Amino acid sequence: MEIRGRRRCKSCEHEWSYYETGEVACPACGSMQSVGVGERARHTDSADELDLSAHRAAAEESIAAVADDLKTDLRTYLRARGFISGGELRDPDDTYLAARELLHGVDVFVRRRDPDEAMELYVLSLLNGVERGDRPAPEAVPAAMSAARGLAYAESLNAFRRDFSTWLEEDPNPKARRTLSTLGEHLKRVEALQGDVPVEQSESLVRAARELAAYAREGDESSLSNARDRLSRLG
Structure with missing residues (x-):
């Protein structure tokens, strides 16, 4: 899929990298309301770490x-x-x-x-x-x-x-x-x-x-x- 890897929170304006966190929730305030910013790029890899x-x-x-x-x-x-x-x-x-x-x-x-x-x-x-x-x-x-x-x-x-x-x-x-x-x-x-x-x-x-x-x-x-x-x- 192609996504905009940077997200901007609508509540507090904090920006973060989805590529690095894999999270759609704002890491600063927890809001689920955000918009993608920047160019779209193909992305197939999860940011989740393996924990066994x-x-x-x-x-x-x-x-x-x-x-x-x-x-x-x-x-x-x-x-x-x-x-x-x-x-x-x-x-x-x-x-x-x-x-x-x-x-x-x-x-x-x-x-x-x-x-x-x-x-x-x-x-x-x-x-x-x-x-x-x-x-x-x-x-x-x-x-x-x-x-x-x-x-x-x-x-x-x-x-x-x-x-x-x-x-x-x-x-x-x-x-x-x-x-x-x-x-x-x-x-x-x-x-x-x-x-x-x-x-x-x-x-x-x-x-x-x-x-x-x-x-x-x-x-x-x-x-x-x-x-x-x-x-x-x-x-």
Whole structure:
């Protein structure tokens, strides 16, 4: 959607940024009566922060016991997130990636008849670090969780790709769009395989997406070259 990101309160004349707060109520007096000022800009990202503190202590006792409520909160957060903020293209950030991986990881854990300690510790490490954007390194991913990461990252990057494509409608860049299409073909393959790809490949796709976004925003040809090279090495 396109909105005027700055609001002016009709009651007290206070101005604030909707992009930063996500609130339509005036932060100074609480009035709901305000008007938009300035130019409209495309905006798809919520300002809400992820807070899973209510689930952490209980998960130490039993992940299965908190799984449903935890997945509900993660889905709510992910649905509100986007990658265009006030007309600016944003990268797929680590908190978003870790949140989607946690969503899939919890699902894998509770469906497994005999989840082992490595799986449990991995899910707990995701839960404990997700709000800070702590993503476990590829070598730390248990084999039983690698597909969960692959599918989570593919879904994340597809959401990013859709916003990126929308952003390019107002900031056309044929080279970026062609490379974005190449990224999309790789993501189709990962999703067709239900995420069952090497974790290093998932990380390469994230890096390529971020490099491509840097090129589109800043015009840095080296970032475009890096993204293309990274994607070509994936076959």
